Amino acid sequence: MPGVKCSVFSCGSCKRTKGMGIWKLPLAKDEAHGKWRDEWLGEIKKTREMDQNFREQLKNDRIYTCERHFAPEDIEIFHSEKMTKKKPRFGALPTLNLPKKRHESRKPTPRPERSIVKDNKEPLPNRYYKGFNELCQGVKSLKSLKNWKMKIKEDSTLLKKRLDPYVLPQLEIVVDDSLGFTVKVFGSYLPEDHPIYLQYRRTVQNVTVSNLIKELEGYRLCDGVSTLELSGKMFHHVIPVIHDSLGEEEEEQQFPHRGFWRAKGCLLLYQQVDICNECDEFVSSVENARKGKESRSAKPAHVKAPLY
Numbered sequence: 001m002p003g004v005k006c007s008v009f010s011c012g013s014c015k016r017t018k019g020m021g022i023w024k025l026p027l028a029k030d031e032a033h034g035k036w037r038d039e040w041l042g043e044i045k046k047t048r049e050m051d052q053n054f055r056e057q058l059k060n061d062r063i064y065t066c067e068r069h070f071a072p073e074d075i076e077i078f079h080s081e082k083m084t085k086k087k088p089r090f091g092a093l094p095t096l097n098l099p100k101k102r103h104e105s106r107k108p109t110p111r112p113e114r115s116i117v118k119d120n121k122e123p124l125p126n127r128y129y130k131g132f133n134e135l136c137q138g139v140k141s142l143k144s145l146k147n148w149k150m151k152i153k154e155d156s157t158l159l160k161k162r163l164d165p166y167v168l169p170q171l172e173i174v175v176d177d178s179l180g181f182t183v184k185v186f187g188s189y190l191p192e193d194h195p196i197y198l199q200y201r202r203t204v205q206n207v208t209v210s211n212l213i214k215e216l217e218g219y220r221l222c223d224g225v226s227t228l229e230l231s232g233k234m235f236h237h238v239i240p241v242i243h244d245s246l247g248e249e250e251e252e253q254q255f256p257h258r259g260f261w262r263a264k265g266c267l268l269l270y271q272q273v274d275i276c277n278e279c280d281e282f283v284s285s286v287e288n289a290r291k292g293k294e295s296r297s298a299k300p301a302h303v304k305a306p307l308y
């Protein structure tokens with residue numbers, strides 16, 4: 001049971017994935033549940049070939065689907081003193097993060113041109129803070145910090161926002177005494193070319209702390225990439241999880257965490273879509289390489305090709 005994997009093609013999630021719910025096809029114990037089972041299975045079959053492995057899973061009733069393919073509102077969460085359990089709402093279907101067929105796949109969004117701050121000759125906006133002391137006084141009275149923790153030092157101001165059940169802060173902002181700011185997301189630094197750095201030239205002289213916080217909270221965490229092949233173009237973003245929030249099946253793990261595989265250069269925080277341009281481009285390149293390999297292997301060998 002602990003090693004079961006999600007049956008959605010190329011997903012890679014399994015029972016051991018931290019914080020990830022994974023569920024078997026519902027039993028057809030009555031007509032309504034039978035209809036639900038057929039529709040659920042139908043969604044998986046749309047993008048999965050009926051190969052021998054899949055037939056065996058279906059025959060042995062070992063078709064599983066993880067929560068990445070369900071809408072958040074379709075997942076019911078039950079809390080108790082010792083554990084947190086999840087299950088899909090009755091009638092919910094896996095329709096998200098499914099692989100697309102070739103004619104449905106879209107081209108990756110064009111990557112915006114990267115600009116260098118020193119070449120930006122536009123006039124600077126009005127200065128919001130004249131110095132570090134003025135910043136510290138202003139931050140203390142901000143109402144937008146009610147969900148944040150603040151620590152003021154001699155040479156920097158630290159702002160943290162936490163999210164259960166994670167050990168590391170969801171967002172962390174450090175403003176130094178030169179009024180430059182740095183942002184970390186679950187322990188990882190935003191890349192130097194992130195839009196929020198480029199827009200405000202990485203200083204709170206060009207943006208108020210309250211507006212910076214509001215904008216950061218408007219972003220969403222990039223989902224990263226799902227691939228069965230690891231490469232040097234990826235890195236593992238590991239987020240430790242509080243042990244008390246785990247279910248019974250996860251408590252045996254010595255270092256509980258949730259992990260994301262990301263393309264190098266991942267923006268971490270992005271708007272509108274599930275993954276950033278960098279991760280999207282990486283997934284497209286891997287898919288194109290896979291198709292090219294399949295195409296080459298499908299061609300018959302030349303009649304005079306050497307034998308090895």
